[in-house]
Amino acid sequence: xxxxxxxxxxxxxxxxxxxxxxxxxxxxxxxxxxxxxxxxxxxxxxxxxxxxxxxxxxxxxxxxxxxxxxxxxxxxxxxxxxxxxxxxxxxxxxxxxxxxxxxxxxxxxxxxxxxxxxxxxxxxxxxxxxxxxxxxxxxxxxxxxxxxxxxxxxxxxxxxxxxxxxxxxxxxxxxxxxxxxxxxxxxxxxxxxxxxxxxxxxxxxxxxxxxxxxxxxxxxxxxxxxxxxxxxxxxxxxxxxxxxxxxxxxxxxxxxxxxxxxxxxxxxxxxxxxxxxxxxxxxxxxxxxxxxxxxxxxxxxxxxxxxx
Amino acid sequence: xxxxxxxxxxxxxxxxxxxxxxxxxxxxxxxxxxxxxxxxxxxxxxxxxxxxxxxxxxxxxxxxxxxxxxxxxxxxxxxxxxxxxxxxxxxxxxxxxxxxxxxxxxxxxxxxxxxxxxxxxxxxxxxxxxxxxxxxxxxxxxxxxxxxxxxxxxxxxxxxxxxxxxxxxxxxxxxxxxxxxxxxxxxxxxxxxxxxxxxxxxxxxxxxxxxxxxxxxxxxxxxxxxxxxxxxxxxxxxxxxxxxxxxxxxxxxxxxxxxxxxxxxxxxxxxxxxxxxxxxxxxxxxxxxxxxxxxxxxxxxxxxxxxxxxxxxxxxxxxxxxxxxxxxxxxxxxxxxxxxxxxxxxxxxxxxxxxxxxxxxxxxxxxxxxxxxxxxxxxxxxxxxxxxx
Numbered sequence: 274x275x276x277x278x279x280x281x282x283x284x285x286x287x288x289x290x291x292x293x294x295x296x297x298x299x300x301x302x303x304x305x306x307x308x309x310x311x312x313x314x315x316x317x318x319x320x321x322x323x324x325x326x327x328x329x330x331x332x333x334x335x336x337x338x339x340x341x342x343x344x345x346x347x348x349x350x351x352x353x354x355x356x357x358x359x360x361x362x363x364x365x366x367x368x369x370x371x372x373x374x375x376x377x378x379x380x381x382x383x384x385x386x387x388x389x390x391x392x393x394x395x396x397x398x399x400x401x402x403x404x405x406x407x408x409x410x411x412x413x414x415x416x417x418x419x420x421x422x423x424x425x426x427x428x429x430x431x432x433x434x435x436x437x438x439x440x441x442x443x444x445x446x447x448x449x450x451x452x453x454x455x456x457x458x459x460x461x462x463x464x465x466x467x468x469x470x471x472x473x474x475x476x477x478x479x480x481x482x483x484x485x486x487x488x489x490x491x492x493x494x495x496x497x498x499x500x501x502x503x504x505x506x507x508x509x510x511x512x513x514x515x516x517x518x519x520x521x522x523x524x525x526x527x528x529x530x531x532x533x534x535x536x537x538x539x540x541x542x543x544x545x546x547x548x549x550x551x552x553x554x555x556x557x558x559x560x561x562x563x564x565x566x567x568x569x570x571x572x573x574x575x576x577x578x579x580x581x
Numbered sequence: 582x583x584x585x586x587x588x589x590x591x592x593x594x595x596x597x598x599x600x601x602x603x604x605x606x607x608x609x610x611x612x613x614x615x616x617x618x619x620x621x622x623x624x625x626x627x628x629x630x631x632x633x634x635x636x637x638x639x640x641x642x643x644x645x646x647x648x649x650x651x652x653x654x655x656x657x658x659x660x661x662x663x664x665x666x667x668x669x670x671x672x673x674x675x676x677x678x679x680x681x682x683x684x685x686x687x688x689x690x691x692x693x694x695x696x697x698x699x700x701x702x703x704x705x706x707x708x709x710x711x712x713x714x715x716x717x718x719x720x721x722x723x724x725x726x727x728x729x730x731x732x733x734x735x736x737x738x739x740x741x742x743x744x745x746x747x748x749x750x751x752x753x754x755x756x757x758x759x760x761x762x763x764x765x766x767x768x769x770x771x772x773x774x775x776x777x778x779x780x781x782x783x784x785x786x787x788x789x790x791x792x793x794x795x796x797x798x799x800x801x802x803x804x805x806x807x808x809x810x811x812x813x814x815x816x817x818x819x820x821x822x823x824x825x826x827x828x829x830x831x832x833x834x835x836x837x838x839x840x841x842x843x844x845x846x847x848x849x850x851x852x853x854x855x856x857x858x859x860x861x862x863x864x865x866x867x868x869x870x871x872x873x874x875x876x877x878x879x880x881x882x883x884x885x886x887x888x889x890x891x892x893x894x895x896x897x898x899x900x901x902x903x904x905x906x907x908x909x910x911x912x913x914x915x916x917x918x919x920x921x922x923x924x925x926x927x928x929x930x931x932x933x934x935x936x937x938x939x940x941x942x943x944x945x946x947x948x949x950x951x952x953x954x955x956x957x958x959x960x961x962x963x964x965x966x967x968x969x970x
Contacts, residue, residue, distance in 0.1 A: 325812050327808065328968055329970055350812060351814045357805070357809055361806050361808050362809060364804065375813070379813065
């Protein structure tokens with residue numbers, strides 16, 4: 274039996290009468306990298322804050338590292354590293370001072386040595402005395418992660434850690450996350466990026482406060498029942514507008530010089546495509562594989578419909 | 582929508598100075614309306630303060646508490662006391678029976694004046710021996726006692742002359758049938774600096790200490806560091822004490838500078854114990870830091886926190902007895918004054934510096950400061966939100 278790091282049921286939270294998270298349940302096994310996906314304002318941050326005791330759920334229950342999220346937030350805080358969406362270390366302290374502060378608050382035995390070690394691990398040795406506020410986005414993110422893992426937490430909650438960070442820094446960041454997971458740390462990470470979602474062991478997709486899909490990336494794609502055609506050729510904009518009107522086409526999305534045409538009803542979609550091929554020989558059609566992004570955009574537009 | 586709409590020359594006219602300025606004005610008003618607290622303070626506070634301070638401040642204090650020691654209870658004594666009472670300057674609160682008691686009451690600041698009428702006053706007056714009435718004034722604040730002292734000789738004289746008719750009319754005809762021995766205690770020369778400079782220690786500490794901590798929590802919230810801090814295993818009381826403690830040290834440095842300047846630049850005497858003064862000033866600094874910290878947990882941003890400190894500072898400045906005589910204020914204003922920390926500290930610092938008071942003379946004020954600090958800290962902890970709910 275696998276150990277469970279996070280297990281929550283029926284979490285609900287509203288602000289001023291507006292429901293932000295609705296009846297959300299999650300189960301994250303220990304040592305796993307769990308991707309938390311969803312559009313802006315979907316309740317990802319609120320859920321993460323409920324997990325680490327920064328927000329009190331209106332209803333629901335659950336545990337985080339075996340501690341009750343409603344009553345044992347002190348214990349949870351000691352063993353969870355929470356990386357906020359916005360940089361929240363002290364900009365007027367140097368890298369070293371920030372890390373020493375964190376080490377002291379968590380009661381790490383030798384704060385100076387722990388900070389020095391963290392600086393080395395992060396590759397920040399030359400910058401130890403630089404003020405955190407002067408760092409670029411990528412370095413800030415690296416420092417924030419370093420501060421999170423310094424007290425050796427068992428669970429990392431990362432809220433859009435790579436927003437606004439360049440691709441190279443993002444890649445290095447994910448290598449570090451995988452290293453940490455290999456050491457047995459559980460990671461819950463929220464993101465907008467589909468390539469990052471595919472790096473997770475498991476993902477959960479949440480929109481408008483509701484969990485819409487979960488599983489491995491391939492499972493989520495398979496569950497969606499979506500099939501996709503890829504089309505290239507002249508005047509795709511016009512073609513896209515035409516296809517949008519047809520029954521059986523759920524989604525038309527441009528990807529560079531191609532269009533991805535997708536639908537949940539395979540037969541209806543195929544019929545539309547066959548008709549289009551016959552009517553106009555200028556375009557080149559091939560069978561494609563729906564991407565995670567296609568699936569999420571579909572999920573999101575359906576969820577929106579439910580609300581309207 | 583075509584890009585030409587934005588970039589095409591001539592499609593967009595230069596809106597001109599007035600329109601751009603108007604855009605700014607509209608935006609400022611909208612923002613002002615959003616920040617309801619600031620808006621309220623802008624409208625309410627000036628009115629409130631005008632009314633409050635307009636009615637409260639009076640530089641010619643009346644009804645000052647007075648203790649009396651009468652060793653003679655003849656009709657002349659009664660006439661003297663009645664005459665003094667009728668001036669409205671003196672309010673006879675206590676009848677005492679020995680001179681030490683008079684001293685104690687003056688020193689602790691319980692009374693502003695002490696009057697002693699000697700034994701066989703009546704007989705001596707009638708015999709034309711011109712007995713002496715002792716008037717002791719607490720002249721720490723020369724403004725408070727000045728007019729009363731000026732009035733006292735005249736009223737007693739008039740009263741006695743009215744009493745002394747018939748066979749004693751001859752006595753009344755002499756220059757004055759009695760003498761007044763006036764003791765202006767603690768500041769016999771009526772030097773204003775003796776009163777103001779020690780008080781300034783309190784004023785400066787109030788202003789700076791409160792401002793330091795008022796920004797403490799709001800700054801963390803505004804900069805976004807609070808979210809991180811709250812997710813760490815640190816308790817509100819630890820955050821509070823951790824934020825207050827460094828400023829207590831700053832306060833100590835300020836105190837030292839002000840006390841040195843008071844003594845060496847202005848020649849203010851420090852009759853009492855310097856260590857006691859430093860200890861109690863530290864307590865005072867800590868209570869102001871606690872108040873500032875409380876504001877910090879209430880205010881939504883740094884601007885509001887600064888406004889709060891300022892609006893707390895004004896009554897401290899005006900109603901504590903620093904700028905105007907405490908006893909000159911109407912009763913309700915004195916009650917407000919009693920709940921301000923500066924009022925008690927002003928009494929402490931003037932007491933130690935000018936009167937040479939010891940701890941025993943100031944227990945009430947020390948207790949008041951202490952309660953103030955505990956209440957402020959308690960409120961701050963209650964107000965401090967451990968979550969972002």
